[in-house]
Amino acid sequence: MNILLLGSGGREHAIAWKLAQSDLLKKLYTSPGNAGTSQVGENVDINIKDFYAVKNFIIENKINMVVVGPEAPLVDGFHDNFLQDDVLKNIPVIGPVKAGAMLEGSKDFANNFMKKYHIPTADFQTFQKDNLPEGIHYLESLKPPYVLKADGLAAGKGVVICESLEEAKRELREMIADEKFGKASQKVVIEKFLSGIELSVFVLADGNSYKILPSAKDYKRIGEKDTGLNTGGMGSISPVPFADENFMAKVEERIIKPTIKGLQIENIIYKGFIFFGLINVGGDPFVIEYNVRMGDPEAESVIPRITSDLLELFIGVAEGNIDEKELVVDPRSTAAVFLVSGGYPGAYEKGKIISIPGKTNNSLIFHAGTTYDVQTEKILTNGGRVIAVCSFGETIQEALDQSYQNSNIIDFEGKYYRKDLGQDLLT
Ligand code: AMP
Ligand code: GLY
Numbered sequence: 127m128n129i130l131l132l133g134s135g136g137r138e139h140a141i142a143w144k145l146a147q148s149d150l151l152k153k154l155y156t157s158p159g160n161a162g163t164s165q166v167g168e169n170v171d172i173n174i175k176d177f178y179a180v181k182n183f184i185i186e187n188k189i190n191m192v193v194v195g196p197e198a199p200l201v202d203g204f205h206d207n208f209l210q211d212d213v214l215k216n217i218p219v220i221g222p223v224k225a226g227a228m229l230e231g232s233k234d235f236a237n238n239f240m241k242k243y244h245i246p247t248a249d250f251q252t253f254q255k256d257n258l259p260e261g262i263h264y265l266e267s268l269k270p271p272y273v274l275k276a277d278g279l280a281a282g283k284g285v286v287i288c289e290s291l292e293e294a295k296r297e298l299r300e301m302i303a304d305e306k307f308g309k310a311s312q313k314v315v316i317e318k319f320l321s322g323i324e325l326s327v328f329v330l331a332d333g334n335s336y337k338i339l340p341s342a343k344d345y346k347r348i349g350e351k352d353t354g355l356n357t358g359g360m361g362s363i364s365p366v367p368f369a370d371e372n373f374m375a376k377v378e379e380r381i382i383k384p385t386i387k388g389l390q391i392e393n394i395i396y397k398g399f400i401f402f403g404l405i406n407v408g409g410d411p412f413v414i415e416y417n418v419r420m421g422d423p424e425a426e427s428v429i430p431r432i433t434s435d436l437l438e439l440f441i442g443v444a445e446g447n448i449d450e451k452e453l454v455v456d457p458r459s460t461a462a463v464f465l466v467s468g469g470y471p472g473a474y475e476k477g478k479i480i481s482i483p484g485k486t487n488n489s490l491i492f493h494a495g496t497t498y499d500v501q502t503e504k505i506l507t508n509g510g511r512v513i514a515v516c517s518f519g520e521t522i523q524e525a526l527d528q529s530y531q532n533s534n535i536i537d538f539e540g541k542y543y544r545k546d547l548g549q550d551l552l553t
Contacts, residue, residue, distance in 0.1 A: 127437065128188050131156045131163070132174060133195025135358075136464070136494035136514040137422035140429040141193065141436070142166045143492070148437035155187065161505045162493025174199055177207055181214060191440060194221030194398070197419050201231035201279060205397075218444030219397070222418050226389060226396040229416035233275045233284075233315040236416050243388035245381055247413045248273070248317040255312070258302050264316055265294050273317040274298060278310030282358060287319070322407040323550070324414065325366045326424045327377055329386075329402075330439055332448040333395040336386055337439065338378065340431045340455050341369040342424040343551065348471055350546040357471045358511050359423040361463045361547040363522055364431055368406060368551075377404065377411045385416075397443050426462035426492045426514040431455050461525035461548055462516040463533045467495070468540025470510035478507040478538040486532040490516040507538050522548050 127150055131142055139162035145151055146166035154167030163169055173179050183189070192208075194200055203224040208214040221227075228235040240247040253261030265272055272294035276284030284307050288294035301311035328339040342364040348354040369377075381402055389396045401417035401424075420428070429436070434454040442448035467474035482491060482505070495509015515533045519525030526548050533543050 127151060127190040128153045129155070129191050129193060129437075130184065130187075130189045131159075131167075131193045131195060132199060134158050134160050134163075135195065135422050136492045136511065137420050137425035138195040139163050139166075139492040139494070140425045141195065141420070143490070144429050144432065144436045145193075148435050150435065150437045150441070153187075155189070160493045160508070161496040161498040162491070164498055174204065175202075181211065184214065184217060189217060191444060192217060192219045193440065194219060195419065197227065197230050197417060198279065200224070200227035200398075200418055220440050220443055221398040222396045223394065225392070226394045226398075227418045229400070230418040231279055232277050233415070234277045234313055237315055237317075239388060239392075240413060243384045243391075245384050245388070245413055246411065248320050250315050250317040252277070252313055252315050253298070253302065254314070255302055258299070261298050261302070261314065261316060262295055265291060265298065268316070268318065270294075271319045273319050274301060275315040275317065276301060276307040276311035277313035277315060278307070280307040280310040282356070283307065284310055320405050320407055320412055320414070322405045322412075323368065324403065324405050325369055326421050327369070327374075327382075327402040327404055328420060328424070328428060329382055329400050330443060330448060331386060331389075331396050331398065331400055332443045332446045333397050334390075334446055335449040336382065336400075337448055337451070337453045338374070338382065339453070340364045340428050341366045341374070342421065342428050344421060344424050345544060345547050348466075348544075350544055355471050357466070359421075359464065360466070360544045361461070361514070362421075362423040362427040363462075363525075363548045363551060364424070364427040364460050366551065367522070373406070373409070373411065377402070381411060381413060422494075423462050423464055423511075423514055426490075426516050427460040430460055430490055430516055430518070431458070456518070458518045458520060459522045459525045460516055460518055461522060461529045462492070462514045463526075463529040463543050463547060464494070464511050465513045465515065465533055465536060465538075465541050465543050466511050467507055467509070468542055470542070474510055475540065476506070476508050478540060480505045480507060480512065480536070480538045482513075482536050486515070486536055488517070489529055489532040491532075491536070492516060512538065512541075522551060
């Protein structure tokens with residue numbers, strides 16, 4: 127099969143690396159990709175907002191399947207465009223149609239969906255310009271901290287947690303009245319604060335059935351002990367020790383099954399990843415958010431643990447027979463450590479030469495913000511999150527030790543990484 131994969135991050139390199147191992151793969155194209163995806167396939171640069179450019183590429187290169195890495199094209203209706211086209215409707219897209227992508231594209235939609243299908247999540251209410259004063263009253267009825275969420279996509283920045291009532295009121299006004307996050311914050315969901323440890327659970331859904339992929343935990347803040355600014359993710363661990371059989375049975379019964387069922391009742395044929403951002407509140411799972419894609423940096427620790435053929439699973443998604451496909455998971459743990467550019471998530475410089483010594487090949491090196499410079503034949507930094515170093519271990523600690531050893535010797539000017547990943551899971 128010829129596959130077109132969309133995206134440019136560590137998630138896409140992990141997916142590309144895995145697809146490249148499939149006997150069913152003939153040629154893999156990644157658009158736009160990074161220096162890592164170009165090692166396992168060919169990078170191309172398609173303007174995915176230009177439907178005719180996409181269509182031409184697919185016809186000319188005899189593409190048999192499109193895998194969408196990030197959420198934005200899905201929320202924009204990328205998959206729907208295929209279904210509406212006489213030629214492209216036969217090319218499967220891994221990633222939901224717009225109606226399904228609303229689970230991530232609208233917090234208000236997602237919360238109302240959960241409420242309707244009795245899926246455990248925080249109590250909430252949604253406000254906009256015409257009921258802003260009620261929003262202020264609602265805040266007054268809650269206890270701190272206050273959770274405010276821009277309804278729409280806001281590049282991962284749309285969730286604000288305020289410690290004081292004054293701050294929360296100011297934030298609510300800024301989000302709604304001043305459109306702090308543009309259109310995305312014209313509506314704001316205010317939620318009750320839930321306290322517990324977070325984890326990420328993923329399923330691959332085919333419209334009827336699903337497979338549960340390994341669990342993972344990501345580390346969002348730039349600083350150790352989860353301090354400082356939020357990032358796209360500083361690393362991940364899989365599996366999550368507290369997500370044992372008992373906990374996962376609750377996740378499946380209370381969250382996964384009603385989500386799949388709810389999508390069916392809503393007539394949404396959901397084909398793709400569903401990412402459940404969960405929180406463990408005293409042993410009970412609650413949904414913090416849905417995403418309609420694999421997580422990043424979770425993909426970099428989850429995908430390597432899948433030992434069966436990912437492309438077979440994608441075919442199962444396309445054909446609606448994923449329950450007949452095999453999902454085999456490596457019982458060992460993985461730890462992915464992100465090496466980031468100095469200054470990230472604030473301003474940082476790009477174009478630094480990356481040195482990856484050969485002896486690091488006992489880890490998987492997933493590229494994110496990297497680019498290959500044809501003139502100098504060097505790999506250069508090209509983003510805030512640069513490389514994820516993933517290793518296996520019999521224990522989390524063993525996996526971490528190996529990833530840290532290699533994180534230490536892979537180098538570029540300004541390199542920074544967190545040295546405390548996984549510690550919260552070990553104590
Ligand atoms: P998001 O940008 O949707 O990933 O949310 C950012 C973070 O906000 C989450 O990872 C949680 O740490 C936190 N968060 C979101 N909703 C709640 C909630 N209801 N209670 C506590 N923390 C929350
Ligand atoms: N790791 C969180 C995310 O992918 O949004």
